Amino acid sequence: MFFRYSEWDEQRHGGAPTTFEKLFELFQQLLQYTAGDAAEALHWMTQLDQRYGLTDEGMGLGDFIEELKKRGYLEQDAQGVIRITPRTEGTLRRRSLEEIFTRLRKGRQGRHKTPFAGQGDERLPETRAWQFGDDPHLLDVTGTLSNAFRRTGIDDWDLREDDFVVHETDHHTSVATVLMIDLSHSMVLYGEDRITPARKTALALAELIMTHYPKDTLDIVAFGNDAWEVSVKDLPYLNVGPYYTNTRAGLQRARDILRRRKNRNKQIFLITDGKPSCHFENGRMYRNAFGLDRRIVNKVLDEAVICRREGIVITTFMIARDPYLQDFVRRLTEANRGRAYYASLDELGTFLFEDYIRNRRKTVR
Template structure:
């Protein structure tokens, strides 16, 4: 039936050609489409159905739930880092008061310190050294570019579905939990292009396009993150291969496989510019190839970001847990 859509399929013709069971399934699909449309998850545009913003949020919530539900079955740890600062949310851990600390007084410990110092007597005389205050968590703001490899190998190796799921879940996480953060999505193959979470479901693959152009992706990410002068800035790159393309000075794409040293050099030059602007590049590798491992080793030496090898199945757990753990820093 080509692009006519489900509504143009005649169940009677299906019954004649494929039997009662196939016809019943077609009718059920039609009912499901109507239910989703009535619920506001999809809408009809022309001869096809598109997801609505509500539908995208629902899918993002489901992806987020799926990924975090796996954490109970895995021993993946968080990255602990301590920073001095003020403000943020109160914890249940107390410390001696120091000048500049938020005065979130732990009254019980403060009184007990005075009792231990003076002995059991009334009235209790509290002195400045007795004060204990609750520690706070510093919730950092950040701007993130999620760079998704859209080369053909991502489809052939069944990696694209996992990458897309992570993008939708991360988008939902930031919208619901960290609304002050900024998230941009870039897809890169022969060239890099700006994308939206909503647009991920409309991606069209061109079989005639070759290349993994990280250089252009880093360039575009640097420009987007350059709009934000404060907070943490990072690139999260998901890829299954080394860079095989770069932009020439003329704007034309140069592609070669195996990759040339020139492509690697141009890509690392752009990574160096990101480093100078305080942008951290964290890479999640979905393939263990010799070329990719060598390139990532050079990239991390320049940028000091982190590199992980992950299977498509555990990709979401790594990225979302790492994102959340980097948001909260204990204040001393």
């Protein structure tokens, strides 16, 4: 056997990304930080190109923009405003999903399981007597034949309905999830960008559910002075505003949504820095910018208790390290008997995905 060695050819062996691929990767990253503002992302790229020489003779920044339009990632209206397209929105969701899955320390993809046996796809070693309507592929052939032999012996062997046994399976359940995202001004205070990882996590979770859990539902609720629903196509553009934090309104909106869902298992994922600072009383806003006002906090805790009574588990993802704020999250969790994670910004997606994928409910109502 002979081997022929030659100089490494990047293009031939596909080892090096093209200039477009490198620029597109950077463009997607910048879109995460600009809340989907294509013009601002391209402006940043221009500055980076001038400083670090990102482009080459084969593709300048103008060529890159034209290629984005040609491939359907950008569009320009009659006034010359450049926007990303639905294709780009889908790319951002997939990219966010891949990024978070790459960082998962544990867990695997799969359906949400409960400790109950029933209709499902994964066989268990345990068996039971066959019942009319059971799937034939679950038949335990060895156990069935053994039953027949024990009953009749070898010489006069026959097979009856009572001999048949089938494997048990995991009971698979669907989950209705509402993801609440805090868009109050505190999410960008003190030089810490908390909204970008929250937005990225929402994009990834939406993609996960649409591609891996089609029977699950995901609704997004953004909250600031009030609360409102956000569609999947609007996720890349979520951004903070000059808002207070009306956590109570967010929980109320989430409960209203889950009440309409037919899924047996219902949960709320709450991404916040943990500082409720306003609510509505008799149609008027009561606010306290310092946060954790007793009048406001008690109303939020009341909502947590109502969620518990309605079988809705609240999982809070706390992205601030202030012990005073963390104490509020602990009280919220106790009132709901839910769960809480105190995650750093770069761990938010990992924590949320681990909880979602490995979620197991002890009761099915």
